[in-house]
Amino acid sequence: MPEQHLSDAELAAEPAAYWTGIANKALVTYTRTWQAEKGYTQPQFWLLRNLSAEDISPDGAGMTLPELQEAMASYIQPQDDLATEAAELVRRGWLRQDADGALWITEEGERARLDLKRNTPALLAALHAGISVEDYVTTVKVLRQFVRNAGGTITP
Numbered sequence: 513m514p515e516q517h518l519s520d521a522e523l524a525a526e527p528a529a530y531w532t533g534i535a536n537k538a539l540v541t542y543t544r545t546w547q548a549e550k551g552y553t554q555p556q557f558w559l560l561r562n563l564s565a566e567d568i569s570p571d572g573a574g575m576t577l578p579e580l581q582e583a584m585a586s587y588i589q590p591q592d593d594l595a596t597e598a599a600e601l602v603r604r605g606w607l608r609q610d611a612d613g614a615l616w617i618t619e620e621g622e623r624a625r626l627d628l629k630r631n632t633p634a635l636l637a638a639l640h641a642g643i644s645v646e647d648y649v650t651t652v653k654v655l656r657q658f659v660r661n662a663g664g665t666i667t668p
Contacts, residue, residue, distance in 0.1 A: 528658055539639065540589065546635055553627055555597040558584055559589065560606065560625040563617040567625065574614030 518526070544554050562583050565572025575583065577594050588594070596613055601607040606621030617625070640648060656666055 532655070532658075541641065543635065546638070547631070550628070550631055553597060555584075555588070555594060557625070557628050558587070559594065559601060559615070560617060560628070562623055563600055563607065563615060564622060564640045567629075568624065572617070576611060576613050576615040577615070580615070609626055639645055 540554075547557065559580060561567040561571055562580055563572070563575060568583075569575075577598060581588065581594055582599075584594075598607060598609075601621065602609055602615075604620075604624075606618055606624050607615045608618055609615050632657055643651075657665055
C-alpha cells in the first residue's frame, strides 16, 4: 500500500497512541532482525548488560531469572523467554549459573558484550537516517510529555 501523504492539519488529528504503537513494533522488529543477522538476540544482549558491572549492573553480582525478569520489566517483550535465552548464553560460555540458580557473566561473556555493543552505533545510524538530531530530541521531548500527560512516570 502506498504511503498516504497527509497535510499538517490531518497529521495533527492523528492519534498518538496509534503511531507510537506502529513505531514501537517497527523499531523492535528492525532491531531484532538486525541483531539476529549478527548472531544474537536482543534479550541475550540485555542479559549480558544486566549482569555486567561495566554496564547496567551496579556490582556485577549474579541474578536469578526472576530478578532479571524484574530488572528488565520495562522493556522485555511478552514473547521473550529469558530461561531459553540464558541457557543459550550458558551454552556459549558467556554466562555461568551457580548452585543457587544465579546467573553470572563470564570473562568470555564480557568480551562478547563489548563486541555486541560495538554494533550499536551502526544500528542507531540506520534507524536515525534522515532524522536530524534536533528533530530526534524534539520527538523524545514530545513523547516524554505524552507520558506525563497520561499520568505515566518518566524513568531514565
